[in-house]
Amino acid sequence: MTSARRPQKRALETRNALVDTAIATFSTRGFEGISIRQLEEQAGVKRGLVAYHFGDKDQLWREAADRLFEELAEDFLARLDALAEVAPEEAMRGIVRAFVRFSAARPELNRLMMQESVAESWRVAYIVDEKIRPLIDTLYEMMPQAALLLWGDRDPHRYYLFIGAGAFVFSAAQECRQLFGVDPRSEDFVEHHVDMVINLIGRR
Amino acid sequence: MTSARRPQKRALETRNALVDTAIATFSTRGFEGISIRQLEEQAGVKRGLVAYHFGDKDQLWREAADRLFEELAEDFLARLDALAEVAPEEAMRGIVRAFVRFSAARPELNRLMMQESVAESWRVAYIVDEKIRPLIDTLYEMMPQAALLLWGDRDPHRYYLFIGAGAFVFSAAQECRQLFGVDPRSEDFVEHHVDMVINLIGRR
DNA sequence: CTTTATACTTGTCATGTGACAAAAAATATT
DNA sequence: AATATTTTTTGTCACATGACAAGTATAAAG
Numbered sequence: 001m002t003s004a005r006r007p008q009k010r011a012l013e014t015r016n017a018l019v020d021t022a023i024a025t026f027s028t029r030g031f032e033g034i035s036i037r038q039l040e041e042q043a044g045v046k047r048g049l050v051a052y053h054f055g056d057k058d059q060l061w062r063e064a065a066d067r068l069f070e071e072l073a074e075d076f077l078a079r080l081d082a083l084a085e086v087a088p089e090e091a092m093r094g095i096v097r098a099f100v101r102f103s104a105a106r107p108e109l110n111r112l113m114m115q116e117s118v119a120e121s122w123r124v125a126y127i128v129d130e131k132i133r134p135l136i137d138t139l140y141e142m143m144p145q146a147a148l149l150l151w152g153d154r155d156p157h158r159y160y161l162f163i164g165a166g167a168f169v170f171s172a173a174q175e176c177r178q179l180f181g182v183d184p185r186s187e188d189f190v191e192h193h194v195d196m197v198i199n200l201i202g203r204r
Numbered sequence: 205m206t207s208a209r210r211p212q213k214r215a216l217e218t219r220n221a222l223v224d225t226a227i228a229t230f231s232t233r234g235f236e237g238i239s240i241r242q243l244e245e246q247a248g249v250k251r252g253l254v255a256y257h258f259g260d261k262d263q264l265w266r267e268a269a270d271r272l273f274e275e276l277a278e279d280f281l282a283r284l285d286a287l288a289e290v291a292p293e294e295a296m297r298g299i300v301r302a303f304v305r306f307s308a309a310r311p312e313l314n315r316l317m318m319q320e321s322v323a324e325s326w327r328v329a330y331i332v333d334e335k336i337r338p339l340i341d342t343l344y345e346m347m348p349q350a351a352l353l354l355w356g357d358r359d360p361h362r363y364y365l366f367i368g369a370g371a372f373v374f375s376a377a378q379e380c381r382q383l384f385g386v387d388p389r390s391e392d393f394v395e396h397h398v399d400m401v402i403n404l405i406g407r408r
Numbered sequence: 409c410t411t412t413a414t415a416c417t418t419g420t421c422a423t424g425t426g427a428c429a430a431a432a433a434a435t436a437t438t
Numbered sequence: 439a440a441t442a443t444t445t446t447t448t449g450t451c452a453c454a455t456g457a458c459a460a461g462t463a464t465a466a467a468g
Contacts, residue, residue, distance in 0.1 A: 005466060011415060028323035030234040035455060046417060051457065053415090107322075114318045117379035119232035128382040156384040157393075157400050160373035165404075168368030169360070175321035178332040180360040189361075196361050200369075200404055209436060215445060239425060250447060255427065257445090 015053050017043040022064035027111035031061055031123065062126065068109040069131040075102050076135075080142055088145035093202045095139070095146060096166065097194050103167035104190040110167045150201070166197050219257050221247040226268035231315035235265055235327065266330065272313040273335040279306050280339075284346055292349035297406045299343070299350060300370065301398050307371035308394040314371045354405070370401050 021043040025034040034042075036050045036057055054060040079098040083091040103110055116123045136154070140147045151158045169176060169184045176184050183189065225247040229238040238246075240254045240261055258264040283302040287295040307314055320327045340358070344351045355362045373380060373388045380388050387393065 005413060008414065008465060010464085014415085030237060030319070033234060033236045036457090037455075048417065048458090049415085055457095057456070111322045113379065114322070114376070115234070117376035118315045118318070120378055124378055124382055128379060132383060154384070156373070156380055156386050156388070157397055159384075160376065160380065160388075161369050161400060161404065164368030164370075164372030165365050166368075168372055169364035172318070172321035172364065174324055174328055175317065175332060176360055176364065178328055179336060180358070180363075182360050184360070184364075193361055196365060200365065209443060212435060212444065214434085218445080240427090241425075252428095252447065253445085259427095261426070 011053070014045050014049055017045055018050060018053065018060065019064050019067055022060050023068060023108050023112075026061055026064055027108040027115065030115045031057075031121075036060075058122075061123065065112060065123075065127060065131065068106070068112060069127075069135070071106060072102060072109055073135060076139075080139075083143065083146070088143075088149055089202075091143055091146035092149040093198050095143070095150060096162070096198050096202060099162075100166045100194045100197055101190065104170045104185055104193070107167075107170040107173060107185075110163075110171045114171050162201060165200060166193075169193060215257070218249050218253055221249055222254060222257065222264065223268050223271055226264050227272060227312050227316075230265055230268055231312040231319065234319045235261075240264075262326075265327065269316060269327075269331060269335065272310070272316060273331075273339070275310060276306060276313055277339065280343075284343075287347065287350070292347075292353055293406075295347055295350035296353040297402050299347070299354060300366070300402050300406060303366075304370045304398045304401055305394065308374045308389055308397070311371075311374040311377060311389075314367075314375045318375050366405060369404060370397075373397060 018039070021039055025039060025042065037047060039060075040047055040050055050057070050060055054063065076098060079094065083094040086094070113127060116127060140154075150162065173184050176182060184193070222243070225243055229243060229246065241251055243264075244251055244254055254261070254264055258267065280302060283298065287298040290298070317331060320331060344358075354366065377388050380386060388397070
């Protein structure tokens with residue numbers, strides 16, 4: 001019979017540091033934009049620890065994606081509970097608000113998707129099949145009327161209008177700073193953007 | 205006194221093949237997503253020709269970006285001429301239409317920007333300073349009233365709402381196929397999307 | 409305290425990378 | 439046709455990369 005010892009604290013710290021760095025760098029530089037060694041150095045751990053904890057680069061990427069989507073799910077489900085009692089129209093606006101705010105607070109998720117959404121790879125399939133579709137299904141189950149108001153019957157046009165209008169600025173933060181000299185992550189900017197998106201999408 | 209011979213046809217073909225492949229691969233896989241050697245192989249030319257024609261990888265990237273933005277400028281200026289006589293409201297809708305259609309026809313440009321817009325690099329600076337800002341300036345000069353209707357006084361919110369809503373689907377084509385089983389490049393999809401964006405943005 | 413599993417450290421390998429350089433071939437100009 | 443120039447073809451370099459493996463240190467469990 002084999003083992004069953006609980007993981008050591010330092011191991012969890014190492015894993016965390018690596019996943020944190022993976023989220024930051026994969027989302028901005030793409031999967032091939034950073035090497036395992038650079039990643040380890042940036043995370044402040046020794047050379048071989050990615051191999052030890054994750055086996056290979058692919059698995060590290062998966063766990064980074066996992067964590068980002070866990071955060072999104074938590075953030076959403078918490079807010080959706082609060083919207084359970086309100087009228088569909090207002091609930092729909094609540095979803096928009098929640099999404100825009102999350103996109104501003106954690107642009108890494110949409111950045112990761114932007115990096116991957118353009119080309120065919122196991123990573124797009126993984127994100128879509130394991131993360132996005134289930135999340136959309138959950139939304140339609142929990143708040144069918146609000147979801148219907150927002151996206152109709154899973155209309156791709158309305159879906160991407162929503163994502164593009166609501167999240168793109170925050171993903172393109174660097175370009176926005178370069179082009180307009182404005183930081184889209186400032187609170188003012190975010191709330192103003194929320195209002196504009198709701199004004200755009202939330203009236204039918 | 206040195207030379208002045210006109211370039212040979214095969215050289216132009218080589219350069220073209222390389223720039224074509226550069227556009228296709230840099231936009232989908234990012235700058236570091238493909239090596240010079242892979243690129244040459246995919247372009248069907250011999251190893252070493254990137255070095256000869258472009259010096260280094262950076263310069264090849266620049267020329268790929270140059271060509272994409274030349275196409276955009278041509279496409280736009282041609283259509284803007286046709287809008288010179290119409291009322292500002294209608295001209296503004298014409299700009300939207302032109303932009304969405306171009307984004308669908310040549311998603312590579314927005315993909316390239318998506319790839320680069322997230323992190324700080326010489327490439328974002330190059331695109332913004334050399335390409336985007338001048339293009340925006342031209343637009344405001346040629347059609348001040350329509351531009352004002354579209355983006356106000358260079359309002360970043362309205363700018364990115366426009367870009368995100370109008371172009372994001374086409375950049376994320378792979379994700380869209382995986383998620384909805386729909387190809388956003390089909391003519392039906394494009395025209396429907398044009399209508400929706402105009403309906404969203406074109407009414408104030 | 410001893411044992412044993414877990415975690416870290418370091419060495420190594422085959423392969424890929426961007427860049428340059430020199431030789432060969434093809435083409436334009438006279 | 440002769441020659442000068444452009445273009446292509448190969449060879450080579452130093453270094454980065456992902457993966458694995460063998461050794462060492464640390465911490466948990468008895």
